[in-house]
Amino acid sequence: MPSINNPNEATGSADSIFNKFKEHSISEFFKKNKQMLGYSGLAHSMVTIVHEYVTNSLDACEEAGILPDITVVIKEAGDSKYEILVEDNGPGIPKKYIGKALATILAGTKFNSYKQQRGQQGIGAAGCTLFSSITTGKPIHIQSTTLNESYECDLSINTLDNTPIISNMHDTEPKHTGLTVAGIFGEVKYENGDRGVYEYLKRTALVNPHCQITFIDPKLERYIFTRSVNAIPKRPKEVKPHPLGLSINDIIEFSQVSQEKKISTFLQNSFTRISPKKIEELKKICDIDFDKPPSEINWDDAEKLINSFKKIDWIAPDASSLNILGESQIRATISNILNPEHISVVERKPKVFYGGIPFIIESAIAIGGNAGKKMEENDYTSNIMRFANKVPLLFDAGSCAITEAVKKVSWKRYNIDLEKQPISIMVNMSSIYIPYSGVGKESIQQDQSIVNEIKFTLMDCAREMHHYLKNKEMDKIEMSKYKSIMKYVDHLSSDLSFITDMDKNMIKEKLSKLIESHYIKGKGKEDDASGEQVS
């Protein structure tokens, strides 16, 4: 709410300054700072909207064990205005929750959940509702069918107190379950190119092969990204936090909601890897009463626990619930997008950041084909494809741990020149919590453990690529020697035949075999290498 104060009013005292004191809702904050949600620039805002709805659909389908079938339709609706519709076959949203789920910022099912999902904030979709209302004054239209009910309604946000405004609610004839969201958005623009909706959906489809995405663009072109894997995706598993990933504050909060009678059982049941044996170990080094109720844990007790956790050897956090892409999926994805000459893929073991949150980095380097971005003849810029929990990150590359890690690799050491060779780099981070640098979730925080792990993964890739390039170079040299020598075989055979009076053809055949045997190893290598190519 704007408040213009009288510029002539008296100045100076704290009381006159604090006359203007006000509290603001989170909706008001993001209304004023919409660029922080990813609404900065017409084309960027368009992708942000599609991104928020599509990730929500994918998460909902995964959670419900449904093979996702998502349709995205974008239609022009006036000057810098578009209608955007996203329809899924997910579980739908119960009527009771619709207002909170799509028209209340910071409400949802994902915040503080300990499982790997695309969304994690409870901001995205409500942000779209807010953006529609501040750019066109129009509500979002919803059609939702769950197993129990089917309805339509309009939704907007009262930004003064961040509460939903629901209108035109009425029941509809049930069809299959699912959610359709449609809105008119202003200050957006449909663009093709590297950071447009088509590219976003293509990359999403490629790393989510169990998903079918239909896209109808403003020119009514219809694109179908076909499902290539029919397995119902693994439902994200909720895990318990690892002792090394906890803060003192976490212990306090967990203890306050625990129903356990003793700290010893509270620890075992709230966190992973804490066994009765570990409790015995802890008792020896941690001077607190493990038999008192968890509700009595104070800051000093919690601090003692955290310090003791650091002195004990723990089994690494369970990363089995992390849902990664996997080598074959990465190869398929990259071949599909870039059709390169060669791909190096590395998936490393789970690591932890912030002390104990498990994550896995997968990365790949591709050379040739459509890899890299051609600038001039023999002049490329490398192309970095960033993913977090299988969601493509198209914006804010400058703040991202992935970009930072790419900068830190000494590419020269691997005879790789990102400015001269046609190279593309792909990195995907999987975790139950992605530490995004901003609310818009467009880049990963440059945390040292994450940057290093990405760097090491890229170095592994670079090493393999170096090996491939070296072999290729050697093969080329051997082959050119072989060809040069073979040129003289015919001549030499005639001469030898004349001198020795033996059969020219027999000599030629033997000579050819002899020469070939020298170079057959090289030839074999080339075959091996081409076997690594993805068809």
Added chain:
Amino acid sequence: MPSINNPNEATGSADSIFNKFKEHSISEFFKKNKQMLGYSGLAHSMVTIVHEYVTNSLDACEEAGILPDITVVIKEAGDSKYEILVEDNGPGIPKKYIGKALATILAGTKFNSYKQQRGQQGIGAAGCTLFSSITTGKPIHIQSTTLNESYECDLSINTLDNTPIISNMHDTEPKHTGLTVAGIFGEVKYENGDRGVYEYLKRTALVNPHCQITFIDPKLERYIFTRSVNAIPKRPKEVKPHPLGLSINDIIEFSQVSQEKKISTFLQNSFTRISPKKIEELKKICDIDFDKPPSEINWDDAEKLINSFKKIDWIAPDASSLNILGESQIRATISNILNPEHISVVERKPKVFYGGIPFIIESAIAIGGNAGKKMEENDYTSNIMRFANKVPLLFDAGSCAITEAVKKVSWKRYNIDLEKQPISIMVNMSSIYIPYSGVGKESIQQDQSIVNEIKFTLMDCAREMHHYLKNKEMDKIEMSKYKSIMKYVDHLSSDLSFITDMDKNMIKEKLSKLIESHYIKGKGKEDDASGEQVS
């Protein structure tokens, strides 16, 4: 609040998924995503805390018309723990508002105010309180004296509902007005270097010469950044929004709080540059009833108004209230930090972004002295000093409009090589609203109008620098010619004296004058150029 769900529970239906539905407070959100507030990394978090308190102090003093006197004390307090104290001589905070001001996220006097201030969100200081409580479990200690009261208390945030917890409140003996905030913070580290507290305070002092800052570091070293300007700073003036900076939604919101009886007077009194004559112009092209009450403005009316605004010629928004550094201040600042050989400074006219928010870019390029960062012999990386409303931006350079603009300048055209020459670049953006890319306010959004304006300002600087470098080069060449020729003057004078039988000394003197007159222009130039240097 953590909530671990039973992993064995039934899956699939919307109802089972939405069982876990929850609303969260903004404090909870930032507790989980503290990196978004600038708490990422031990050294970074330390600077964030000092930054939040110091900018608040500067704003408060400016608002109250007080010459700021700020003391910052940092003491070690255990493993990765420090006590941080910031004391100012500002107007203090009334008791009634203290909880909301420092322990409620999104509360304050600055949000939505149309004047140039350092803070603008109502998040920073409350974020510090939150960070102290989640890292050490300790409240923040406050001592505040206003003209009417003097008290001490402890403060923390109830993150469940983002409300303040005030304890140990008691009145104290009044001294001069001011606020002292002291807290124990964990997960922080004191570091020197380019992005440390000392550098932050030094840069703050340099661009706020009316301010005196005393800093006591953890080794008890005392640094005083002395006040160099004794003028009481101009109180930030509240301005009205310009028609071209308004969104449809803004019109609706302003109209709802207006006390005016007619749209015509509402427009004239709520916004700048709308005169009765402009209302007549608008009436001709905008098909709404200008005599109806503003409360009756609907979205369509507002959209018509906005579209009509775009068709009219407006006087540019009033930028007189923008408080810039000014050329002499920039020269003094840069000389003080870098002691360079030459500085080019450019301040351009006010421009607008988002259609109508005025801003001014000032920039400077310095060469030589301590400019640039020396990597190896003759190998430098350029050093970019970013400021927004006189606040140094030390982090998140990758997302910043300033970094982007520096990349976009074709430096080669000006014979400037940022990787070979010792160059530093300084940019300050002044505006009533800085569109920060993130909640942590560490970088400016890469909005096209802002990036372009910075780029143009830098190009102006580069042109001037190019001119200086060219002259310097020419002077060098002329001088070396002059010196070469002068070497032979003595010899030539003897020879000529022998041939002509004239006095050698007379010949020598005349010859010297003749040669000098050829090069005197170059010499003069050098003097001019050195006159541009800052002593």
